[in-house]
């Protein structure tokens with residue numbers, strides 16, 4: 001089938017002789033695959049159990065084979081086959097840091113950037129929970145968001161599997177971070193008022209199980225605040241989108257359906273094409289209202305057909321963002337010269353830019 005949205009680089013790759021062994025040895029047969037052809041997945045869709053889909057990507061951002069299918073039944077997009085737990089453990093131990101240029105500990109300019117992102121997210125947190133609330137951050141990274149919440153009076157616990165980042169955050173900011181992944185930790189039922197999970201769900205082998213665990217740890221009426229890459233984004237460069245460590249790509253309907261299966265009711269789901277990330281806030285309910293179930297398949301496939309490098313460059317986005325980027329670089333350079341530690345950077349940033357919170361004063365029965 002002729003496809004007008006294929007970039008020149010992709011044209012040269014076709015027809016594609018792919019050794020389908022991205023992370024795994026489970027499939028080693030040479031197979032001819034073509035973007036946007038119908039595809040029968042080895043791994044059934046974890047949301048609707050279907051196998052039939054459309055192949056929306058064949059290569060990761062480094063050009064290595066990476067089949068990503070979009071399930072016809074529900075529109076959940078995922079890498080096929082989903083690697084086994086052992087294969088994932090090997091990947092994170094041996095290749096993740098090397099392929100994605102992860103440093104052993106966060107660099108000062110990255111701390112500043114992450115601190116700014118933490119402030120944006122904190123603006124939603126203050127609407128969901130008061131200071132004093134029990135908060136769990138899944139995937140705390142370098143600890144910037146955990147530190148901001150701790151500073152503003154929230155009782156925060158974080159989970160972070162990366163040893164270097166976690167230990168840095170614990171010693172630099174004194175935050176309470178646990179080692180491991182969601183599978184390695186256990187909390188009491190209903191222990192948390194709020195759980196945040198930013199850019200983690202797409203890494204989990206079984207997001208349905210992951211969401212069920214998080215829902216169990218939330219008290220009834222508690223909130224789950226999720227951020228994942230947006231499968232419908234129209235503003236991200238296609239060259240950077242498909243990432244070997246990401247096993248799933250979510251549009252709003254499959255994410256809402258997965259959360260509903262865990263007893264979570266959507267309050268806000270923002271996954272329009274104008275956003276690079278899909279942001280969603282759910283509430284744990286005793287009864288999840290019946291939601292309209294529709295497949296996001298056609299929308300996800302259309303977004304991928306539309307998302308070409310040519311369109312991205314013609315949109316002028318790289319040019320319009322250039323002044324902001326240059327300004328940010330100069331700020332970051334100044335910070336790296338003037339600050340010697342992460343705590344100084346975040347203290348200054350949070351003091352000047354993060355919203356204040358006001359704990360309710362204890363009730364005094366003798367006052368008027």
Ligand SMILES: [Zn+2]
Pocket residue numbers: 045046047048049050071072073074075076
């Ligand atoms: Zn499905």
